[in-house]
Amino acid sequence: MREVVSTKDAPQAIGPYSQAIKANGFVFTSGQIAIDPTTQQVVAGDVGAQTDRVLRNLSEILEAAGSGLGKVVRSTVFLKNMSDFAAMNQVYGQYFSSDPPARSTVEVARLPKDVLVEIDVIAIE
Numbered sequence: 001m002r003e004v005v006s007t008k009d010a011p012q013a014i015g016p017y018s019q020a021i022k023a024n025g026f027v028f029t030s031g032q033i034a035i036d037p038t039t040q041q042v043v044a045g046d047v048g049a050q051t052d053r054v055l056r057n058l059s060e061i062l063e064a065a066g067s068g069l070g071k072v073v074r075s076t077v078f079l080k081n082m083s084d085f086a087a088m089n090q091v092y093g094q095y096f097s098s099d100p101p102a103r104s105t106v107e108v109a110r111l112p113k114d115v116l117v118e119i120d121v122i123a124i125e
Contacts, residue, residue: 007064010057011035019061022125027065031078031120032057033112047084047116051091054119059095062123071123072101078118082107088117 005020005027006013013019013030020029034043034050035057043053055069062068079088085105093100101121111118 005061005065007060009037009060009064011037011040020065022065025125027062027067027071027121027123027125029058029061029121029123031076031118032061033115033118035113042113042115046087047079047081048087048091050116051088051119054117055092055095058119058121062121065123065125067123067125069095069123071125072096072121073124074122075101075103076120077103077105078108078111079105080108080111080114080116084116 001023003022004018005022007019010019011032017030020027032054034053035041036043036053037057043049059069062071077088079085
């Protein structure tokens with residue numbers, strides 16, 4: 001069984017993808033960037049501010065799916081610059097302070113809307 005997850009409390013999909021898909025007890029989110037769901041604009045600020053917005057967006061999507069950040073089992077962090085790792089990691093750690101999920105972090109050449117960070121997650125329902 002496959003179910004599309006959508007919430008107005010996170011940025012709306014701007015292409016042929018869903019905010020998340022529920023399947024076989026898991027929630028698979030699309031990569032989220034630092035877009036304010038109210039304005040649909042990228043938030044101003046450094047990688048810390050952007051990471052905070054991304055994780056709040058992911059939290060809203062997971063909540064809409066009947067899950068939450070505490071049920072994340074895997075995440076992938078895409079950074080525009082690996083030099084931003086420590087600043088991203090500090091904010092990330094505030095959201096995953098105990099029993100954090102497995103994670104990969106990679107530097108990429110470019111991200112949508114030239115943001116500094118993008119994160120996707122897999123969670124259990």
